[in-house]
Amino acid sequence: MEKIRKERILILAKTYPSPSAQYVETSCVAGISQDGAMRRLFPVPFRMIEDGQQFRKWQWIDVRVEKAPKDHRPESHKIYVDTINCGDVIDTKKAWSGRWEWLEKIPAFDSYDAIEATRRADGLSLALLRPKRLIGLDIFKARNPDWTDEEREKLLQEQMQGNLFDEVEERRQVKQLRKVPFDFHYRYVYDTPEGEKERRHKIVDWEAGALFWKCRESHGTDWEKPFRAKLEEDLGAKDLMFLMGNQHRFQDQWLIISLVYPPRAFLI
Secondary structure (H helix, E strand, O other): OOOOEEEEEEEEEEEOOOOOOOOOOOOOEEEEEOOOOEEEEEOOOHHHOOOOOOOOOOEEEEEEEEEOOOOOOOOEEEEEEEEEEEEEEOOOHHHHHHHHHHHOOOOEEOOHHHHHHHHHHHOOOEEEEOOOEEEEEEEEEOOOOOOOHHHHHHHHHHHHOOOOOOHHHHHHHHHHOOOOOEEEEEEEEEEEOOEEEEEEEEEOEHHHHHHHHHHHHHHHHHOHHHHHHHHHHHHHHOOOEEEEEEOOOOOOOEEEEEEEOOOOOOOO
16 A cells, blocks of 8 residues: 655646536646656645645645545545645746646647547546647536535535644635636537547636636626637637546546646747
């Protein structure tokens, strides 16, 4: 049995909590270890995921982890939050050269079908997808604009898993967490031997939720125009990739857990 060990992990994904659908895990933090192994880390309190708090995407952390005993996906590890030490953030200088070094170590695919085939064969549950073409963004109203009592209880249960903080503090954190009242999905095209296919996947990257609140605060009810401009036009003009993660209970269900958008390399 694997022991608790210390690892250096580059954070690549922080997702906005989404406990409403039965197959959606409450939240996900994922990264890559210094030796190139993908890691899904939990439980991580919301206060450590939010923008400006504790650690960011593209930041190194040193932390003690162990293989999650109840989650058999190879990448899933229990994290000891009280052992986290935050390190350097890899910047975007020189056309993302520092980040590309690590992106190239992630299992990468040009086809969603190939990701799913590899999952069935090898248990893969974290992968990078490079769509051939982005079609657009679909926005749907969430079934409930605010957390239901059941959702709040799910959120609280997740927070209490680590037993690091008292219940009063965790209830305060859950109460402060705002639910995004919309669901966002990217539609995209990829190639297969039979020709092009189109798929749609839900975006649960914390950045998308944070962008929604920023646009809502600056534009009120007209938030959708600047939100779409960022996700469709701005990111669509870059070399947009999706870090995909599947679900513990329903492993054929995949979500976009992180948006990765280096500048596009133009040929001269």
